[in-house]
Amino acid sequence: MSNLLSSSIGKKLLMGLSGLFLMMFLLVHLTVNALLLVPDGGEFYNAAAHFMATNPFIKVMEPMLAIGFLVHILWGVKLTLENQKARGNSRYASGNKTTGVTWASQNMLVLGITIFAFLVLHIAQFWVKMKLVGDPRLEGIDITIGGVSTHVENAYALVNYTFSYLWVVIVYIIAGVGLALHLSHGFWSSFQTIGFSNQIWRQRLSVLGSIYAWVVGLGFALIALLQYLFYQPV
Amino acid sequence: MENYINLTLKVWRQKNAREKGRFETYQVKNISTDSSFLEMLDILNEQLINEGQEPVAFDHDCREGICGMCSLYINGRPHGPDDDITTCQLHMRKFKNGETIWIEPWRSAGFPVIKDLIVNRTAFDQIIAAGGYVSVNTGGVPDANAIPIPKDDADEAMDAASCIGCGACVAACKNGSAMLFVSAKVSQLALLPQGRVEAARRAKNMVAKMDELGFGNCTNTGACEVECPKGISVANIARLNREFLKAKLQD
Numbered sequence: 472m473s474n475l476l477s478s479s480i481g482k483k484l485l486m487g488l489s490g491l492f493l494m495m496f497l498l499v500h501l502t503v504n505a506l507l508l509v510p511d512g513g514e515f516y517n518a519a520a521h522f523m524a525t526n527p528f529i530k531v532m533e534p535m536l537a538i539g540f541l542v543h544i545l546w547g548v549k550l551t552l553e554n555q556k557a558r559g560n561s562r563y564a565s566g567n568k569t570t571g572v573t574w575a576s577q578n579m580l581v582l583g584i585t586i587f588a589f590l591v592l593h594i595a596q597f598w599v600k601m602k603l604v605g606d607p608r609l610e611g612i613d614i615t616i617g618g619v620s621t622h623v624e625n626a627y628a629l630v631n632y633t634f635s636y637l638w639v640v641i642v643y644i645i646a647g648v649g650l651a652l653h654l655s656h657g658f659w660s661s662f663q664t665i666g667f668s669n670q671i672w673r674q675r676l677s678v679l680g681s682i683y684a685w686v687v688g689l690g691f692a693l694i695a696l697l698q699y700l701f702y703q704p705v
Numbered sequence: 706m707e708n709y710i711n712l713t714l715k716v717w718r719q720k721n722a723r724e725k726g727r728f729e730t731y732q733v734k735n736i737s738t739d740s741s742f743l744e745m746l747d748i749l750n751e752q753l754i755n756e757g758q759e760p761v762a763f764d765h766d767c768r769e770g771i772c773g774m775c776s777l778y779i780n781g782r783p784h785g786p787d788d789d790i791t792t793c794q795l796h797m798r799k800f801k802n803g804e805t806i807w808i809e810p811w812r813s814a815g816f817p818v819i820k821d822l823i824v825n826r827t828a829f830d831q832i833i834a835a836g837g838y839v840s841v842n843t844g845g846v847p848d849a850n851a852i853p854i855p856k857d858d859a860d861e862a863m864d865a866a867s868c869i870g871c872g873a874c875v876a877a878c879k880n881g882s883a884m885l886f887v888s889a890k891v892s893q894l895a896l897l898p899q900g901r902v903e904a905a906r907r908a909k910n911m912v913a914k915m916d917e918l919g920f921g922n923c924t925n926t927g928a929c930e931v932e933c934p935k936g937i938s939v940a941n942i943a944r945l946n947r948e949f950l951k952a953k954l955q956d
Contacts (some may be wrong), residue, residue: 474744474953474956475950475953475954476915477923478949479912479915479920479921479923480912480945480946480949480950481921481953483923483946484922484946503803530826550922550924553736553921553922554880554881554882554921554924556814556816556865556880556919556921557813557815557882557919557920557921557922558813558814558879558880558921559812559813559814559879560880561812562812563778563781563809563812564807564809565778565780565781565807565809566781567781568786569781569782569877569928569932570931570933572926572927572928573927574929575881577926633787656925657927660925661826663939663942663943664925666943666944666947666948666950666951667943667947668943669940669943669944670938673882673939702794
């Protein structure tokens with residue numbers, strides 16, 4: 472097994488599998504975020520956030536997610552460094568005029584660093600406040616879940632307040648576009664790497680990947696923008 | 706219609722593997738647009754020899770696009786500004802009168818420059834030697850219909866087998882990866898019953914040799930497929946990944 476993971480294809484397998492795992496996480500995250508748009512003062516969203524915070528399955532998945540990110544970032548950097556070495560120091564004086572190669576596919580590291588920079592901010596804004604240091608806006612409220620009155624953190628208030636700043640929304644839009652570009656190559660590429668592709672599936676996966684990438688990337692950005700525009704208390 | 710053009714050439718000159726190279730500028734005049742790119746270089750070399758200078762060293766052999774010997778990175782593309790051809794099949798009609806043409810060797814750590822425009826591509830031979838063959842058992846010639854092969858498989862195997870090992874995939878790759886070459890060589894045999902017998906060992910050994918020789922890791926940009934003179938598909942790379950992972954998991 473160690474032999475497999477030290478080979479080029481084995482290292483890429485780790486990138487592909489961690490990428491697929493992170494893409495599933497993004498779908499769950501986007502689904503919960505979409506509840507921010509339910510115009511009920513955040514009750515539905517708070518109920519979902521409470522479910523996510525207390526559900527034992529999510530408790531197991533949280534450290535798994537951290538490992539997934541770590542593997543994807545560390546191996547991504549490692550593979551890029553190896554590739555620069557394999558490419559050598561000499562550059563072509565006449566540049567690169569190969570057509571039909573997507574910009575995203577050649578700039579996955581740059582896009583990845585953009586996403587990572589966003590991730591640091593994102594974790595500081597929400598995860599740190601919700602899990603570690605707390606925030607006065609998270610002050611517990613009572614909501615009714617399925618007829619039972621439950622005391623939950625007011626996660627909606629924190630999110631709503633954070634998205635009242637224009638600069639935050641702009642950062643989220645930039646990160647959303649960066650994420651969409653990263654995924655537009657990453658989706659197809661991860662399937663190709665685990666061996667699940669051929670002449671026919673390549674077309675299907677490319678189309679599916681583009682749809683997935685832009686729905687997810689622009690979805691997150693749009694939710695932040697709509698929160699800023701229409702959901703702020705007057 | 707035959708025309709004659711004058712060109713400025715920026716050619717990479719490098720005495721040997723150790724010394725630093727540089728670009729030299731040459732002028733060639735009255736080049737027929739019907740001549741091939743290599744014929745144009747022949748004219749340049751004749752001119753250099755007549756002037757008492759050393760001719761430009763470049764690889765070439767069959768000059769009919771099937772041997773994979775000619776290389777050259779011309780104006781930003783391996784095999785120059787045309788699709789699905791080798792440099793010997795590139796014609797001067799693709800260039801304009803007065804144009805400046807940059808001519809460089811393949812650049813990749815796996816292909817060090819030997820002299821001028823010639824790079825050392827023995828790494829490919831070493832990868833083939835690691836398993837890119839079927840061990841021959843001689844005996845009576847079997848009937849052609851003794852081993853049925855589905856048409857689709859036969860076609861895909863033939864497409865993969867059209868790889869001529871020129872190295873344009875590595876030259877075009879931002880990662881210096883040889884995956885398209887290795888995947889074609891693995892696929893052409895993995896698709897046929899005669900090649901299946903040794904498929905697992907072949908995939909493992911050829912990938913191990915490719916890694917050992919310092920070729921990069923594929924990131925699926927697809928530049929190799931675009932620049933391949935034989936149009937080898939990256940679908941072969943997915944097959945190689947499949948073959949390799951299957952073989953490793955069986956261990």
